Amino acid sequence: MSDLLLADDPLYEELYDVRREAEAMRNYVAEDQTDAIARLRAQAPVHAGSLRSLLNLPEHERHPLAIGKPRFCALSFDACEEVLRDSKRFSSRIVHHPNPGEEKSMGVLEMDGPEHRAYRRALQPIFLKHNAEVWWRHGWIDKTVERLVAGLKQRKTADLNLHYCARLPVHTITTAIGLSGDAALEFRLAWMKSGGVGRVPPEEQRAAAQQVEAILFALIEARRAVPADDVITRLMASELALPGEPVRKLTDREVMLNARLIMVAGGGTTWRQMGITLLGLLSNPEQYAEVCADRSLLPLAIEESARWCSNSGLFCREVMHDTELAGVFMPKGSVIELWLNAANRDPSRWDHPERYDYRRPVVNHLGFGIGQHRCLGLNVAHQEMIAGLGGLMDAFPNLRLDPDYPAPFITGGLEQRGPSALRVVLD
Numbered sequence: 001m002s003d004l005l006l007a008d009d010p011l012y013e014e015l016y017d018v019r020r021e022a023e024a025m026r027n028y029v030a031e032d033q034t035d036a037i038a039r040l041r042a043q044a045p046v047h048a049g050s051l052r053s054l055l056n057l058p059e060h061e062r063h064p065l066a067i068g069k070p071r072f073c074a075l076s077f078d079a080c081e082e083v084l085r086d087s088k089r090f091s092s093r094i095v096h097h098p099n100p101g102e103e104k105s106m107g108v109l110e111m112d113g114p115e116h117r118a119y120r121r122a123l124q125p126i127f128l129k130h131n132a133e134v135w136w137r138h139g140w141i142d143k144t145v146e147r148l149v150a151g152l153k154q155r156k157t158a159d160l161n162l163h164y165c166a167r168l169p170v171h172t173i174t175t176a177i178g179l180s181g182d183a184a185l186e187f188r189l190a191w192m193k194s195g196g197v198g199r200v201p202p203e204e205q206r207a208a209a210q211q212v213e214a215i216l217f218a219l220i221e222a223r224r225a226v227p228a229d230d231v232i233t234r235l236m237a238s239e240l241a242l243p244g245e246p247v248r249k250l251t252d253r254e255v256m257l258n259a260r261l262i263m264v265a266g267g268g269t270t271w272r273q274m275g276i277t278l279l280g281l282l283s284n285p286e287q288y289a290e291v292c293a294d295r296s297l298l299p300l301a302i303e304e305s306a307r308w309c310s311n312s313g314l315f316c317r318e319v320m321h322d323t324e325l326a327g328v329f330m331p332k333g334s335v336i337e338l339w340l341n342a343a344n345r346d347p348s349r350w351d352h353p354e355r356y357d358y359r360r361p362v363v364n365h366l367g368f369g370i371g372q373h374r375c376l377g378l379n380v381a382h383q384e385m386i387a388g389l390g391g392l393m394d395a396f397p398n399l400r401l402d403p404d405y406p407a408p409f410i411t412g413g414l415e416q417r418g419p420s421a422l423r424v425v426l427d
């Protein structure tokens, strides 16, 4: 197994410190905006303008196709849900990154309707609950947790954000795809650079994008020669049934695109979400003790963390024809921002929504999305967090926040959230 998993590599801090990540992405927001967003939501569920413009914050554009288009933002649960469930009126194609010669760049994430359904059906078996609980757990997650916990046992204190949460998902996804664990940070760094993160000059961006593709195409070639029991081999064997076309396998480019999406979605989300769950539990020690004593509560604790603060705060859709949302007229071609964390703290749906409380009545939230694009990796993310949090609870029954450090808080950009740090005492 990879040595990088436990190494003191400075790249962990460069890539997996929430504040540094946001600064590199140029969307860091220093002041907490929760109250200002709540005031806007109380005024109206949908506003004309981007949320950042309404909060007087600098704009941050993730989607090149959205540049220059009229913008709206949805802040209530009902408005966000209505958009997420209606891909005829509100299209995901806005997330496409135009690339010369590339019809698609973001795999299933940028598709709608029957095309999306067909590709999603092809990928779905890899992520079914049973596969997450058995194949992913036995193949990659449990071994990674075991080694990380053994590493922590050599210490009395730790920053669980950097020493634990950062490492488990990126090593799981890298090795599950079929790469060596030692490639985990190289791949993530190249991906971040390819998106221009960290003020990378354009030629370096292009080289990084090619590096990401080259890594995955080389893996596809290797598995064509010698198949293995991993995600890339299963993607290569997946059957695609597009309406009106004969059933076929995915092309190498389609395998590469969706493998890249899976690597990126898996290597940068569960990290922050596991940290948010730990922050919620450790800041409420009586809830931590209850979950420690009864591990069947872990899924509730994880779902409440995704409700309380989803690490992925913003998704966008393109308006496909003139329409109204919550009484606001939106012209065809405009962009609607869906602020999941505003929706998940909608007081018309949750009492004291600002509190982390896994005991609250279970109702749908939007932390993993909803509708056609609901997180495909949800079961895997759950299993990583169940194994990861359970492994910590088994090994360190007295785990607590380190009183020698300031209390951790949620930080980052509005678009991606995570804990400032997770300094703990282990023994």
Ligand code: HEM
Pocket (backbone or CB within 6 Å): 084, 092, 108, 109, 110, 120, 173, 261, 262, 265, 266, 267, 269, 270, 273, 274, 306, 310, 311, 312, 315, 366, 367, 368, 369, 370, 372, 373, 374, 375, 376, 377, 378, 380, 381
């Ligand atoms: C706790 C961690 C995670 C959170 C909060 C999260 C959240 C989300 C959300 C909100 C969406 C919906 C996007 C939209 O509606 O446009 C989504 C989609 C997706 N997620 Fe996750 N995700 C997480 C972990 C993962 C993991 C571990 C994987 C892969 C192993 C993954 C793979 C995907 C993929 C492939 C999609 C696109 C699905 C589609 O377009 O049909 N996610 N995720």
